[in-house]
Amino acid sequence: MIELTRSGKNPLVIENPVMPAAGMFGFDGADYRDLVDMSKLGAIVTNPITWKARHAAHGPRVVPLPSGVLVHTGLPNPGISRAIKQYGARWAHSLAPVIVHLAATTPADVARCASALERCEGIAGIELGLHDQASPDEIRLNIEAALNNSQLPLLVCVPLYSAVESARAAQDAGAGGLVVAAPPRGTTRDLESGQLVGGRVYGPWLKPQALRAVGQVAHIAEVPVIGSGGIHSADDARDFIEAGAAAVQVDTVIWTNPHYLEVIARNLGGLELTRAVGALADEWEPGMGQTMWMARHSQFAPPPPDENAPSIPPPMPPDLPE
Amino acid sequence: MKHTQALIERVRRVSDHLQHLDLAVDRVLMQIKPGQSLFVTPQEPAAGSPYLREQWIPVELFPGRITVEIPARRVYAPGQILSVMAPVGSPIPIRSGIQRLLLIVEGVYPTPLMLLARQLMSGGVAVTLVLGGQATEYPLELLSPEIEILRSDTGWKWPEQMDTLNWADQVLVLAAANRQMEVYRHLYDVLRQLRPHDLPDHLVSGLFYPRLACGAGACQACEVPSNKDTLLACSDGPAIDLKKVQF
Numbered sequence: 001m002i003e004l005t006r007s008g009k010n011p012l013v014i015e016n017p018v019m020p021a022a023g024m025f026g027f028d029g030a031d032y033r034d035l036v037d038m039s040k041l042g043a044i045v046t047n048p049i050t051w052k053a054r055h056a057a058h059g060p061r062v063v064p065l066p067s068g069v070l071v072h073t074g075l076p077n078p079g080i081s082r083a084i085k086q087y088g089a090r091w092a093h094s095l096a097p098v099i100v101h102l103a104a105t106t107p108a109d110v111a112r113c114a115s116a117l118e119r120c121e122g123i124a125g126i127e128l129g130l131h132d133q134a135s136p137d138e139i140r141l142n143i144e145a146a147l148n149n150s151q152l153p154l155l156v157c158v159p160l161y162s163a164v165e166s167a168r169a170a171q172d173a174g175a176g177g178l179v180v181a182a183p184p185r186g187t188t189r190d191l192e193s194g195q196l197v198g199g200r201v202y203g204p205w206l207k208p209q210a211l212r213a214v215g216q217v218a219h220i221a222e223v224p225v226i227g228s229g230g231i232h233s234a235d236d237a238r239d240f241i242e243a244g245a246a247a248v249q250v251d252t253v254i255w256t257n258p259h260y261l262e263v264i265a266r267n268l269g270g271l272e273l274t275r276a277v278g279a280l281a282d283e284w285e286p287g288m289g290q291t292m293w294m295a296r297h298s299q300f301a302p303p304p305p306d307e308n309a310p311s312i313p314p315p316m317p318p319d320l321p322e
Numbered sequence: 323m324k325h326t327q328a329l330i331e332r333v334r335r336v337s338d339h340l341q342h343l344d345l346a347v348d349r350v351l352m353q354i355k356p357g358q359s360l361f362v363t364p365q366e367p368a369a370g371s372p373y374l375r376e377q378w379i380p381v382e383l384f385p386g387r388i389t390v391e392i393p394a395r396r397v398y399a400p401g402q403i404l405s406v407m408a409p410v411g412s413p414i415p416i417r418s419g420i421q422r423l424l425l426i427v428e429g430v431y432p433t434p435l436m437l438l439a440r441q442l443m444s445g446g447v448a449v450t451l452v453l454g455g456q457a458t459e460y461p462l463e464l465l466s467p468e469i470e471i472l473r474s475d476t477g478w479k480w481p482e483q484m485d486t487l488n489w490a491d492q493v494l495v496l497a498a499a500n501r502q503m504e505v506y507r508h509l510y511d512v513l514r515q516l517r518p519h520d521l522p523d524h525l526v527s528g529l530f531y532p533r534l535a536c537g538a539g540a541c542q543a544c545e546v547p548s549n550k551d552t553l554l555a556c557s558d559g560p561a562i563d564l565k566k567v568q569f
Contacts, residue, residue, distance in 0.1 A: 062533045068373050291326045
């Protein structure tokens with residue numbers, strides 16, 4: 001068992017140290033239900049939620065980089081009330097504990113959101129996402145707003161480039177645990193539209209910077225630290241644990257290879273399957289995908305290719321009622 | 323959505339800017355419908371490979387094989403193994419009893435509509451394709467000879483425009499991302515004026531192909547502005563009824 005927040009009345013305890021980072025896995029993980037076994041994850045962190053609904057940003061939102069991606073979604077979400085209505089039942093029955101990520105817009109909005117979540121079943125904790133320029137005072141006010149309106153365990157996600165100062169302020173204000181770190185912002189030109197686009201930047205290159213920040217924060221932290229930033233393999237995740245993290249959050253590799261999330265979780269959770277000598281060849285293993293699974297099941301093995309085979313009659317698309 | 327592998331069997335350069343890749347695929351992918359696409363990355367990415375998966379659009383289906391049409395600038399070779407997540411998106415909704423389909427393409431190649439046109443024509447549906455801007459550069463030899471082809475001018479007008487819009491049982495519009503909303507709104511307004519009392523669901527749909535990050539609906543970066551519910555190009559699209567779009 002891994003404690004993600006300081007010991008106390010309501011500590012947040014998980015069984016596996018691996019979870020998706022906010023914004024990567026949707027609001028309940030349902031989009032990846034066919035590709036990831038949720039029961040193997042330590043927790044699910046939702047997409048950022050705000051008091052009022054927000055629509056996606058205008059203009060280009062996804063810009064490829066040489067080794068990563070810049071993303072500017074504008075934090076689209078249905079607002080806390082609709083989110084609870086829409087996802088509350090699924091959160092309550094989730095196979096992994098659900099941590100709701102709140103974007104710390106204003107202390108008043110954080111207070112309302114925390115209060116709404118307090119009345120919602122099936123929430124394991126709150127993760128508060130600070131904006132990049134949050135001052136120690138703002139951090140304190142937002143954390144107090146959350147703590148005064150909810151008994152739920154509180155994690156605070158700090159920005160990468162002010163990780164130590166923000167972590168210190170969050171810890172002093174009563175944060176139960178720290179997520180280090182939210183990815184930095186950057187600006188790049190979108191070649192498709194010709195526009196300059198600003199947003200958060202992700203990719204494997206982020207890992208050394210995040211790892212350093214985790215080490216620095218772990219050195220001063222009196223609460224558990226969750227490492228995040230550029231993790232693309234189980235070895236990457238282990239580096240974060242070695243640097244002082246109690247758990248890790250996996251980011252954009254979920255988009256490029258969703259099954260890696262489960263592979264990393266199984267590896268760090270001691271759940272990885274190894275094939276014993278003489279074991280049957282049709283064993284499932286994490287990340288093997290549909291192709292290999294079918295190949296190992298003779299009755300589903302694809303027929304040998306036939307160059308002269310006639311083309312199948314094209315299926316008609318589904319009809320809609322008039 | 324499934325995660326599978328595919329093998330590139332053949333690479334054909336079909337024009338200066340386009341190539342066709344024949345992919346040997348698992349039978350789970352043979353259920354793919356017009357409008358749905360593949361989310362692809364090389365199984366063993368080489369240095370310089372794109373970080374994100376790419377959206378590949380099928381143009382022909384054969385038993386155990388899918389042909390996709392992609393830009394020629396990317397280099398692929400027979401024998402290469404791909405990691406494929408599919409299907410991305412929902413099938414393009416087709417109205418019941420449709421006899422006449424109008425496809426309008428502005429500023430991009432009509433690749434996403436080719437499989438649908440082929441399948442509907444084999445079912446006896448008459449298809450008219452209006453090409454404008456860069457779409458006129460699409461190699462016509464890749465189109466079925468039974469498709470009627472018209473060309474639009476820079477103001478999205480073409481010969482007998484009102485007649486063709488009135489003639490169609492269903493209209494699908496595909497435009498380049500930078501002018502998408504402008505084109506879709508214009509055509510939607512024209513159709514509303516033509517049929518003020520009768521604009522049934524799915525009479526006119528726009529196709530949305532933003533650059534995808536997750537392709538699964540998780541990141542919500544492909545949200546299409548809508549009147550009511552959240553609509554995502556990657557899961558609700560690519561075809562969205564323009565009645566639901568907030569212009």
